Amino acid sequence: MNPRWWLIPLTLAVALMLAMVPLPDAAAPFWPDWVTLVALYWAMALPQRFGLTLAWIAGILLDVSQGALLGQNALGAVIVVAFALRYHQRLRVAPIAQQALIVTVLLLLKQALVLWTSGLAGRAPQTPWLFFAAPLTALVFWPLLYVVLRDLRRRYQVA
Amino acid sequence: MQPLFQQGTGPLLRTLFFVLLSATLMVADQRFNQLEQVRGFLSGAIAPLRYAVDLPARFLGWSSDQVRSREELIERVNALERENLRLRARQLKFETIRSENERLRTLLDSTSERDERVLVAELLSVALDPYRQQVVVNQGERNGVYAGQPLIDAYGVMGQIINTGPFTATALLISDPNHALPVQINRNGLRTIAEGTGEPDRLELRYIPNNADVRVGDRVVSSGLGGRFPPNYPVATVVEVERRPGEPFARVIAAPQAHLDRSREVLLVWPDGAERGDIAANGDAPAADADGTASPTRGKP
Numbered sequence: 001m002n003p004r005w006w007l008i009p010l011t012l013a014v015a016l017m018l019a020m021v022p023l024p025d026a027a028a029p030f031w032p033d034w035v036t037l038v039a040l041y042w043a044m045a046l047p048q049r050f051g052l053t054l055a056w057i058a059g060i061l062l063d064v065s066q067g068a069l070l071g072q073n074a075l076g077a078v079i080v081v082a083f084a085l086r087y088h089q090r091l092r093v094a095p096i097a098q099q100a101l102i103v104t105v106l107l108l109l110k111q112a113l114v115l116w117t118s119g120l121a122g123r124a125p126q127t128p129w130l131f132f133a134a135p136l137t138a139l140v141f142w143p144l145l146y147v148v149l150r151d152l153r154r155r156y157q158v159a
Numbered sequence: 160m161q162p163l164f165q166q167g168t169g170p171l172l173r174t175l176f177f178v179l180l181s182a183t184l185m186v187a188d189q190r191f192n193q194l195e196q197v198r199g200f201l202s203g204a205i206a207p208l209r210y211a212v213d214l215p216a217r218f219l220g221w222s223s224d225q226v227r228s229r230e231e232l233i234e235r236v237n238a239l240e241r242e243n244l245r246l247r248a249r250q251l252k253f254e255t256i257r258s259e260n261e262r263l264r265t266l267l268d269s270t271s272e273r274d275e276r277v278l279v280a281e282l283l284s285v286a287l288d289p290y291r292q293q294v295v296v297n298q299g300e301r302n303g304v305y306a307g308q309p310l311i312d313a314y315g316v317m318g319q320i321i322n323t324g325p326f327t328a329t330a331l332l333i334s335d336p337n338h339a340l341p342v343q344i345n346r347n348g349l350r351t352i353a354e355g356t357g358e359p360d361r362l363e364l365r366y367i368p369n370n371a372d373v374r375v376g377d378r379v380v381s382s383g384l385g386g387r388f389p390p391n392y393p394v395a396t397v398v399e400v401e402r403r404p405g406e407p408f409a410r411v412i413a414a415p416q417a418h419l420d421r422s423r424e425v426l427l428v429w430p431d432g433a434e435r436g437d438i439a440a441n442g443d444a445p446a447a448d449a450d451g452t453a454s455p456t457r458g459k460p
Contacts, residue, residue: 013208020212020285028286056177060184064201065209066288067321067329070194071184078181082174118290121189123337125290126357 055081076110107135202324292335315416
């Protein structure tokens with residue numbers, strides 16, 4: 001067992017805190033989904049360490065922290081992480097811009113799933129189009145997050 | 160740790176398992192409300208993160224208190240003393256009216272009103288689902304908070320607790336589209352329902368006939384009919400009345416009295432008779448809170 005495995009839960013906890021940072025109403029819809037972004041990074045970088053179970057737990061904690069229906073974010077996170085796990089070898093070698101594009105598409109898919117389940121539960125938001133703003137800002141944040149997490153992973157030799 | 164799946168299990172099967180698990184959870188949560196305890200437990204697990212996110216805001220407040228000038232503080236204390244004097248004078252009058260009311264009630268052989276117990280709580284500044292109107296307060300089950308409990312601020316009704324963790328509780332504000340509150344117009348006792356619209360400064364009063372006596376500026380108070388909110392707390396002021404000849408009901412918009420988007424200190428109310436045993440069990444000493452901000456107050460009997 002690698003002794004540095006704790007970096008993964010630690011980054012997820014930090015992502016969860018970032019998701020809880022209070023923002024003005026105008027900026028809140030543009031705040032990227034940090035938990036899913038970090039989950040996607042670990043699924044891509046260390047598929048043998050980060051599996052669906054952790055992705056699901058992270059999703060459930062995100063649900064609890066946001067007061068969403070239990071399972072909404074978990075469902076979305078599991079599906080996009082499954083995709084990242086399946087294609088991790090191709091994702092890893094892709095140029096960073098291309099990665100950002102794929103991540104954005106995955107996050108759009110996740111938001112669509114969350115929107116769909118909200119609709120089924122009768123909690124559809126008033127402004128559904130704003131739901132798709134957050135994945136688009138992830139396009140900008142992904143390269144930053146990628147570099148930070150990669151350096152952390154190399155520094156602490158998580159493998 | 161024993162892995163949940165053998166190496167042989169295909170990734171597709173595993174994904175399917177978690178998808179089904181999530182779907183089951185969602186149905187259980189939405190249809191049967193079976194997961195309150197699970198949610199409470201997990202909410203307790205992430206409570207440290209919530210408090211950590213709230214720290215910078217708390218620190219900013221603390222440091223602005225530290226650098227405030229002496230004159231400013233003196234001025235504030237003076238203002239508060241004047242305010243206190245004014246409120247005390249009003250309280251004196253109130254006490255007389257109250258004893259008179261009690262006397263009249265005994266004459267009429269009706270039950271007298273008792274005081275509600277309240278607990279001061281603070282909002283944690285953490286973001287929730289931006290599409291729902293919710294807040295998190297720093298009191299939880301440890302202090303006797305329960306789901307369905309009314310939440311008010313110094314100006315009016317704010318909302319109700321929808322789920323509780325050991326140290327925190329989540330409240331749904333009256334402005335959430337899923338929230339409805341039985342109210343009455345203070346002037347004439349006309350009963351209606353105040354529904355949230357998703358905007359913090361607008362409530363819609365439903366099922367008011369076109370010919371009903373409602374005017375802009377009317378005060379709306381809780382009617383206590385739902386059994387959840389104590390009666391006669393201010394809720395909103397009517398700001399817009401549109402009588403629509405083609406429709407059975409008028410469109411009436413009211414602005415909430417409570418400062419839904421500004422208050423940081425809020426009050427949790429134990430309505431008269433609710434959870435009596437619970438109050439006895441918790442006693443009058445839930446002040447042993449971790450951060451010492453809790454201070455239960457009981458009105459003079």
